[in-house]
Amino acid sequence: MPEDSIEHINFEDLNNRAISKPLVDHIFTADPSAHVFNGIIYIYPSHDIDAGEAFDDLGSHFAMEDYHVFSMEDIESETKDHGVALHVDDVAWAKQQMWAPDANEKNGTYYLFFPAKDYEGVFRIGVATSESPTGPFKARPKPIENSFSIDPAVFKDDDGEYYMYFGGLWGGQLQRWREGVFNNNKPNSPTAHIPKDNEPALLPFVAKMTDDLFEFSEAPKEIKILDEYGNLILAGDHNRRFFEAAWLHKHQEKYYFSYSTGDTHFICYAIGESPYGPFTYQGKILNPVVGWTSHHSICTIKGKDYLFYHDSSLSKGVTHLRSIKMTEIKYREDGTIETINPYS
Ligand code: FUB
Numbered sequence: 471m472p473e474d475s476i477e478h479i480n481f482e483d484l485n486n487r488a489i490s491k492p493l494v495d496h497i498f499t500a501d502p503s504a505h506v507f508n509g510i511i512y513i514y515p516s517h518d519i520d521a522g523e524a525f526d527d528l529g530s531h532f533a534m535e536d537y538h539v540f541s542m543e544d545i546e547s548e549t550k551d552h553g554v555a556l557h558v559d560d561v562a563w564a565k566q567q568m569w570a571p572d573a574n575e576k577n578g579t580y581y582l583f584f585p586a587k588d589y590e591g592v593f594r595i596g597v598a599t600s601e602s603p604t605g606p607f608k609a610r611p612k613p614i615e616n617s618f619s620i621d622p623a624v625f626k627d628d629d630g631e632y633y634m635y636f637g638g639l640w641g642g643q644l645q646r647w648r649e650g651v652f653n654n655n656k657p658n659s660p661t662a663h664i665p666k667d668n669e670p671a672l673l674p675f676v677a678k679m680t681d682d683l684f685e686f687s688e689a690p691k692e693i694k695i696l697d698e699y700g701n702l703i704l705a706g707d708h709n710r711r712f713f714e715a716a717w718l719h720k721h722q723e724k725y726y727f728s729y730s731t732g733d734t735h736f737i738c739y740a741i742g743e744s745p746y747g748p749f750t751y752q753g754k755i756l757n758p759v760v761g762w763t764s765h766h767s768i769c770t771i772k773g774k775d776y777l778f779y780h781d782s783s784l785s786k787g788v789t790h791l792r793s794i795k796m797t798e799i800k801y802r803e804d805g806t807i808e809t810i811n812p813y814s
Pocket of ligand 1: 500501516529569570620621638714715763764765
């Protein structure tokens, strides 16, 4: 959201109209990835810290240096902060910008998947493990080989295979990987290397994980997001094209790929028959929230699906510091999702 438009918001009115309250109010949190492990809800968000720098589209205004894990006994209960679960100083390969993470579990080990910039200024994706869902997590010495860009989301399919979905435009650098190697030209422009409006939009990636969940077991593949005519969504279609915040969940045996449209701030979804897609665009899950970005996850809790998301209502937009929230998702009989307005 442009810096000037947030200044004109009446936050008292906005907070009165907000459909949900921040789950955490003692620190600023964003990009919530939620999972249920052993009957407890665990949330793995980013941690927004004001860097004291001017706002820009590369995220320089945030000093995001660690992750806290939160838990809830049920959807109405207090959100418990389990403290710092991983700090950038404890990740040998990572220099800065611990952006949106995800987590998963396999055979009693908990895995934290996270993007960070390496010492060359290139986003990579790392893995850290713990015997507890709340950490502390111990990071692998190197990032996942052939990983790039941001926003990992790791989905476990019913057959026990795990897939990582990832990618993000502008500050997330996906546009710099169009030739398969990192393009470092015009380093300060978030929109350099973005396709023209009449070209297909950049696509997110998916890769199946190795048995130990430490690496990709295959080269990452692009995920096709198609319109109602079976054509790839175009780069100029800013209300529907993929930008960041990939997430995958299943509903009635179908695969739902959801994502943020970035500069237009929608959380959208597309449905497919396979974890690799293709996915056909269906509509919006969440209308724009106030703040710099929109980002979400979808988690089934006691048979109902919930959207975890964030906005900047608690910080009243100051430096766009964000706070995590949750609300229920409602499906229509045909499997489509009712669009949620974050403010009534
Ligand atoms: O929180 C930093 C970045 O902002 C995330 O990685 C993006 O998805 C956006 O929410």
